[in-house]
Amino acid sequence: MSNTNNFTNPSTFILLGIPGLETAHVWISIPFTTMFTIAVLGNFTILSVVKMEPxxxxxxxxxxxxxxxxxxxxxxxxLPKTLAIFWFNSREIDFSACLTQMYFIHSFSIIESGIFVAMALDRYVAICHPLRHSTILTNHMVAKISLAVLLRGAMLVLPYPLLARQWPYCRTNIIPEPYCSHIGVVNLACSDIRVSSYYGLFVLFCMRGLDVSFIAISYSQILKAIFRLPTKDTRLKTFGTCGSHLCAILAFYIPGLFISLMSRFGQNVALHFHVLISNLYVLMPPMLNPIIYGARTKQIRNRLLRLFTQKGPKVFPCCSHSETEI
Incomplete structure (x- = not known):
C-alpha cells in the first residue's frame, strides 16, 4: 500500500477510497451506484425530451x-474508478490517467458553474425584457455563450495538470481519496507548490466569486421586475419559472461553500467525513438536476407524462375497414 521510496515521476498513484472505512466500501458503493444510475438515466431523459419536443x-x-x-x-x-476501488480493490491509477481525471473533474465543475450563469442571464432577459428575448438570445448568441462557457472551463483548468506534471514527487504516491483531485495530487509534491495553490485560489474565485456575484445581480433585477407586476398570481407565476433554476443553483453552490468552510475550519473533523462530503458534492448535482427540472418544469413534466400515458390506436393490419365492419 505504501511507497515512500524517492522518485520524481511516479508511474502510478494509489487511491485509498474512503480512508478508515475500507471494510464498508461495498456498502458505501450501494448509494453511490444508485446516485450514478439516477444521474445517467435522468440526464439522458432530459436530453431525449428536449430533442423530441419542438x-x-x-x-x-x-x-x-x-x-x-x-x-x-x-x-x-x-464513479467508474471509485466503484472499481470499492468492488475490486483496484487502487492503482496511471500518473497520466490521474491528471486527465483531475482535468475533467475540475474543468466540468467550472463549465457547470458557467452554465448556471448563462441560465441566469436567460431568466433575466425573459423576465426583465420579455419582448426582446427572442432578438437578444438568438440561436447564434446562445452558441456564442455556450462556446465561451466551454472555453473558460477548458482553459482555466489547463494549468492544473501542466503544473502538477512538473512537480517532483519524492515522499509518497498515496492519495487518500477515491479520485484525483487537484489539491490531493499537488499536496504529494515535495517542492514549493505555491504557484499551484495560488492559481487554485484564483480559479476558485473566478468560479464561486464572479459566477455567484453575477447570478445574485441577475436575480436582484429579476425580483425587482417581479415585484412591479400588478397581481400576486402574476408574480407567483413569473417567479415559478425561476424555481427550478434556483433549486439547482442552491444544490450546486451551498455544498461547495460548506466544503470550503469545513476545509478551512474543520481540522478536527475525521478524514473519512471530509472525503465522503467531497464525493457527495460531486455526485449530488448530477443526480438532483434532472429531478429538479423534471419535477418543476411544466413543459418537461407534461412531455414525460405524455410519453408514459399516451396509448396509440389499435391497428389490425390483416383486416381492412370494411372487413372489421362485417
Missing part, C-alpha cells in the same frame, strides 16, 4: 441540455 427548442432548454451533458461527464469521470 416547443422546448429554446435558449433555456439548450442550456439545460448543456447542463445534462456536463453532469454526465462529471459523474462518469469519478
Amino acid at each position: 416547443s422546448l427548442h429554446e435558449p433555456m432548454y439548450y442550456f439545460l441540455c448543456m447542463l445534462a451533458v456536463s453532469d454526465l461527464v462529471l459523474s462518469s469521470s469519478i
Whole structure:
C-alpha cells in the first residue's frame, strides 16, 4: 500500500477510497451506484425530451441540455474508478490517467458553474425584457455563450495538470481519496507548490466569486421586475419559472461553500467525513438536476407524462375497414 521510496515521476498513484472505512466500501458503493444510475438515466431523459419536443427548442432548454451533458461527464469521470476501488480493490491509477481525471473533474465543475450563469442571464432577459428575448438570445448568441462557457472551463483548468506534471514527487504516491483531485495530487509534491495553490485560489474565485456575484445581480433585477407586476398570481407565476433554476443553483453552490468552510475550519473533523462530503458534492448535482427540472418544469413534466400515458390506436393490419365492419 505504501511507497515512500524517492522518485520524481511516479508511474502510478494509489487511491485509498474512503480512508478508515475500507471494510464498508461495498456498502458505501450501494448509494453511490444508485446516485450514478439516477444521474445517467435522468440526464439522458432530459436530453431525449428536449430533442423530441419542438416547443422546448429554446435558449433555456439548450442550456439545460448543456447542463445534462456536463453532469454526465462529471459523474462518469469519478464513479467508474471509485466503484472499481470499492468492488475490486483496484487502487492503482496511471500518473497520466490521474491528471486527465483531475482535468475533467475540475474543468466540468467550472463549465457547470458557467452554465448556471448563462441560465441566469436567460431568466433575466425573459423576465426583465420579455419582448426582446427572442432578438437578444438568438440561436447564434446562445452558441456564442455556450462556446465561451466551454472555453473558460477548458482553459482555466489547463494549468492544473501542466503544473502538477512538473512537480517532483519524492515522499509518497498515496492519495487518500477515491479520485484525483487537484489539491490531493499537488499536496504529494515535495517542492514549493505555491504557484499551484495560488492559481487554485484564483480559479476558485473566478468560479464561486464572479459566477455567484453575477447570478445574485441577475436575480436582484429579476425580483425587482417581479415585484412591479400588478397581481400576486402574476408574480407567483413569473417567479415559478425561476424555481427550478434556483433549486439547482442552491444544490450546486451551498455544498461547495460548506466544503470550503469545513476545509478551512474543520481540522478536527475525521478524514473519512471530509472525503465522503467531497464525493457527495460531486455526485449530488448530477443526480438532483434532472429531478429538479423534471419535477418543476411544466413543459418537461407534461412531455414525460405524455410519453408514459399516451396509448396509440389499435391497428389490425390483416383486416381492412370494411372487413372489421362485417
